[in-house]
Amino acid sequence: MSDVILEARGLTKRFRSREEGRRYFTAVDGASLSLHPGETLGLLGESGSGKSTLGQMLVGLIRPDEGSVLYRGETLPFPFRGLPRQKIQILFQHPEVSFNPQLTLRQSLSEPFRLRKQLATDEALTACIARFGLYPEHLERRPSALSGGELQRAALARVLVMEPEVILLDEPTSMLDVITQAQIVDFLRRYQEETGTSYIFITHSTSLAEQVCRRIVRVKEGKLLDSEKE
Amino acid sequence: MTKLKSNKAMLAGLVIIAFFVLVACLADLLSPYDPSALGVAYQKPSAEHLLGTNDLGQDIFSEMIYGVRVSLFLGIFSALIVTFVGSTLALIAGYYGGAADRIICALTDIAMAVPSLPLTLLLIAYLKSGVFSLVLAISITAWTGTARILRSRVRQICQLPYIKIEKTLGVKTPVILFRHVLPNLKDILLTRMALSVSGAMMTESGLSFLGLGTYGQKSWGNILHFAFFRNSILRGQVWWYLPPIICICVAVMGFMLVGYYGQQKKD
Amino acid sequence: MDETRQILLRVEDLSVSFEGKNFVQAVEHVSLEVFTGDRLCIIGETGSGKSILLLAILRLLSPTARVTGSVRYRDQDLFRLTEKQLDAIRGSRISYVPQGSGNGMNPLLRVGFQVAEPLIAHRGMKRKPAEARAVELLRRFHLGREETIARQYPFTYSGGMRQRALIAMGISAGAELLFADEPTKGLDETRVLLTAEAFNALEGQTLVCVTHDLNFARRVSSRVCVMYAANQVEAAPTEELFRKPLHPYTRDMLAAMPENGLRFRPGYAPAHNDADTAGCKYRLRCDRCSEKCRQTPPMFDVGGHQVRCWQYE
Numbered sequence: 106m107s108d109v110i111l112e113a114r115g116l117t118k119r120f121r122s123r124e125e126g127r128r129y130f131t132a133v134d135g136a137s138l139s140l141h142p143g144e145t146l147g148l149l150g151e152s153g154s155g156k157s158t159l160g161q162m163l164v165g166l167i168r169p170d171e172g173s174v175l176y177r178g179e180t181l182p183f184p185f186r187g188l189p190r191q192k193i194q195i196l197f198q199h200p201e202v203s204f205n206p207q208l209t210l211r212q213s214l215s216e217p218f219r220l221r222k223q224l225a226t227d228e229a230l231t232a233c234i235a236r237f238g239l240y241p242e243h244l245e246r247r248p249s250a251l252s253g254g255e256l257q258r259a260a261l262a263r264v265l266v267m268e269p270e271v272i273l274l275d276e277p278t279s280m281l282d283v284i285t286q287a288q289i290v291d292f293l294r295r296y297q298e299e300t301g302t303s304y305i306f307i308t309h310s311t312s313l314a315e316q317v318c319r320r321i322v323r324v325k326e327g328k329l330l331d332s333e334k335e
Numbered sequence: 336m337t338k339l340k341s342n343k344a345m346l347a348g349l350v351i352i353a354f355f356v357l358v359a360c361l362a363d364l365l366s367p368y369d370p371s372a373l374g375v376a377y378q379k380p381s382a383e384h385l386l387g388t389n390d391l392g393q394d395i396f397s398e399m400i401y402g403v404r405v406s407l408f409l410g411i412f413s414a415l416i417v418t419f420v421g422s423t424l425a426l427i428a429g430y431y432g433g434a435a436d437r438i439i440c441a442l443t444d445i446a447m448a449v450p451s452l453p454l455t456l457l458l459i460a461y462l463k464s465g466v467f468s469l470v471l472a473i474s475i476t477a478w479t480g481t482a483r484i485l486r487s488r489v490r491q492i493c494q495l496p497y498i499k500i501e502k503t504l505g506v507k508t509p510v511i512l513f514r515h516v517l518p519n520l521k522d523i524l525l526t527r528m529a530l531s532v533s534g535a536m537m538t539e540s541g542l543s544f545l546g547l548g549t550y551g552q553k554s555w556g557n558i559l560h561f562a563f564f565r566n567s568i569l570r571g572q573v574w575w576y577l578p579p580i581i582c583i584c585v586a587v588m589g590f591m592l593v594g595y596y597g598q599q600k601k602d
Numbered sequence: 603m604d605e606t607r608q609i610l611l612r613v614e615d616l617s618v619s620f621e622g623k624n625f626v627q628a629v630e631h632v633s634l635e636v637f638t639g640d641r642l643c644i645i646g647e648t649g650s651g652k653s654i655l656l657l658a659i660l661r662l663l664s665p666t667a668r669v670t671g672s673v674r675y676r677d678q679d680l681f682r683l684t685e686k687q688l689d690a691i692r693g694s695r696i697s698y699v700p701q702g703s704g705n706g707m708n709p710l711l712r713v714g715f716q717v718a719e720p721l722i723a724h725r726g727m728k729r730k731p732a733e734a735r736a737v738e739l740l741r742r743f744h745l746g747r748e749e750t751i752a753r754q755y756p757f758t759y760s761g762g763m764r765q766r767a768l769i770a771m772g773i774s775a776g777a778e779l780l781f782a783d784e785p786t787k788g789l790d791e792t793r794v795l796l797t798a799e800a801f802n803a804l805e806g807q808t809l810v811c812v813t814h815d816l817n818f819a820r821r822v823s824s825r826v827c828v829m830y831a832a833n834q835v836e837a838a839p840t841e842e843l844f845r846k847p848l849h850p851y852t853r854d855m856l857a858a859m860p861e862n863g864l865r866f867r868p869g870y871a872p873a874h875n876d877a878d879t880a881g882c883k884y885r886l887r888c889d890r891c892s893e894k895c896r897q898t899p900p901m902f903d904v905g906g907h908q909v910r911c912w913q914y915e
Contacts, residue, residue, distance in 0.1 A: 209516045
């Protein structure tokens with residue numbers, strides 16, 4: 106099992122239902138999947154299919170009601186701590202709310218450096234954003250003074266400071282225009298070749314999933330449709 | 336247009352507050368007499384006694400000036416307690432959710448349902464009279480509004496992607512709460528705080544008026560209490576009962592202006 | 603060109619700028635013509651000024667915006683009308699579906715009533731039949747269990763449902779000119795298709811729609827106008843534009859679609875207040891850039907296909 110980096114076993118999550126007559130609805134129903142190093146796994150489904158809930162269980166943001174998440178063969182407790190916490194990261198759909206509005210980009214970007222007990226020097230910060238086409242002057246701005254594309258690139262830069270092994274990409278480009286989307290996808294691809302990072306790519310777009318992912322799992326009404334047989 | 340208007344209103348509120356704070360700080364310099372020094376009773380306003388004297392011959396103008404201290408201190412101190420308790424509970428409930436949230440919400444509901452005036456009266460009856468018992472009595476039910484409003488705001492913020500990203504980065508909970516959640520509440524905190532001050536000042540003057548206030552320490556409510564119970568209205572001693580009423584109104588309004596318009600100063 | 607079609611909306615030389623601490627040129631010299639029955643999609647990336655353009659046409663921008671140029675709706679100059687005259691037109695003859703599903707609805711009223719409201723206000727219908735018609739409209743957008751959900755409040759709706767209910771609200775009074783701002787933002791593929799179908803089912807209504815979703819634009823529109831960095835760079839009938847894009851930016855945009863392999867050219871759109879903006883805005887990213895591109899190109903007409911690029915001089 107050493108070639109599986111992240112695994113889900115029977116993940117189930119129920120929420121209180123807003124509708125009359127039903128107390129709970131099952132957002133994710135016994136989902137099992139495994140992610141290998143250096144691959145991109147697509148989770149494809151419509152909105153409300155439970156793919157985002159599944160994703161957030163995989164990165165330790167939502168506590169599963171049943172089932173467990175395994176990192177390199179070891180069951181992770183909730184919340185994640187230590188190395189797994191550092192190595193499993195997420196990128197969200199809405200770049201404009203991916204940063205604390207009160208902080209400048211410099212302050213936000215310094216945080217992961219601090220967490221890794223590194224110094225957030227000017228050179229380090231500049232290097233970290235330079236490959237995303239952002240400049241030192243962007244560092245002094247607050248999120249409201251940056252465009253969606255710039256923010257999403259900065260959010261990615263910030264996550265990469267942690268040198269993650271798994272990044273959950275929750276519709277990372279659905280709010281962006283096609284060219285920025287292509288740029289981000291291209292960057293992710295090159296980064297993967299360089300470092301062997303694994304991605305879980307959540308999307309509702311079949312054409313995008315087919316371009317980006319090596320393996321696609323469809324999600325419908327909380328269930329994984331074509332789960333691989335092992 | 337509205338931006339300008341709200342800015343002006345807030346500025347007016349700030350000027351009022353600054354004025355009273357200044358008076359409270361410089362009370363020793365400003366007041367012509369020792370407010371507890373006895374003299375000739377029931378004097379009309381004159382050059383010597385700007386607002387006349389009370390039943391014990393104490394200078395009302397000096398009483399008023401020293402009264403700022405007690406009223407303001409009570410108001411601000413209770414508001415600090417109220418805001419601290421309210422926001423702490425709100426942060427816990429909103430951030431952790433689940434059982435913590437349910438317990439705190441139930442607690443808030445119960446505290447809201449308790450009739451606050453009788454409870455306050457009861458507390459004062461049991462506690463030793465003094466400024467701190469009064470602060471406690473005022474704060475005991477006043478935190479509910481703050482807690483409830485802040486809790487829903489905290490909940491909203493915690494649903495935002497950036498808080499989730501902080502969590503996956505492995506940022507410690509206290510850092511998330513104090514660096515990423517709390518600063519985004521500052522507008523609403525300011526508002527609630529200002530409104531709590533005015534609320535506490537109102538409660539204080541009400542209690543003092545009933546004679547349950549701070550004996551020995553002169554607050555505006557206290558002055559009003561003696562004015563009424565020495566029949567100043569029947570005697571037509573406007574200079575005795577009107578100044579505390581006006582001062583309470585103006586000070587309360589000052590804090591309310593800041594509270595209501597302070598949050599609109601952005602966008 | 604069809605003889606029976608009349609010009610419904612004519613936008614001439616419209617520019618919008620925001621003065622202030624940092625000057626922003628949001629829209630630069632845009633001219634558009636919309637004929638009755640047209641379905642025009644304005645496409646471009648975020649920050650290209652397409653939403654601002656729409657708001658400027660409807661005079662919905664804040665007073666801090668400086669708007670120049672003219673907008674004529676039939677024989678009226680929208681910029682010269684009083685607020686009151688404008689209000690009489692907005693809602694009954696021109697309607698607007700705002701961006702974002704969050705704040706377009708009153709949270710305290712049932713959705714069915716809100717969709718029926720324009721009918722009551724502008725068409726003088728009674729409440730009962732108006733609400734019956736509202737249910738019908740909701741059905742057209744495939745919301746599911748329409749009778750039940752029409753009696754519910756907006757908060758019970760998901761984002762996508764609210765979005766479609768908003769469109770239903772926009773078209774309910776049968777305004778002849780419908781403006782929609784990013785009607786598919788945040789919707790998934792299936793729901794984009796449903797929305798497109800609903801737009802296509804409109805009869806006798808003219809549509810002006812701002813979107814960044816190229817597939818949606820292709821499905822819905824008869825004409826497309828492409829905006830880049832505050833400028834209109836290309837305008838053409840939809841199929842022609844998608845089959846034979848002329849402007850380098852349009853070409854690059856189409857190449858970057860997932861269907862076409864996500865190919866792209868490096869670089870980013872210039873900032874709104876970039877000092878170095880003289881000339882063609884795309885010149886720094888363009889592979890066919892020449893010395894001439896330092897001057898701003900005019901709109902060239904290539905057989906009904908308008909393009910702002912010196913190659914077609």
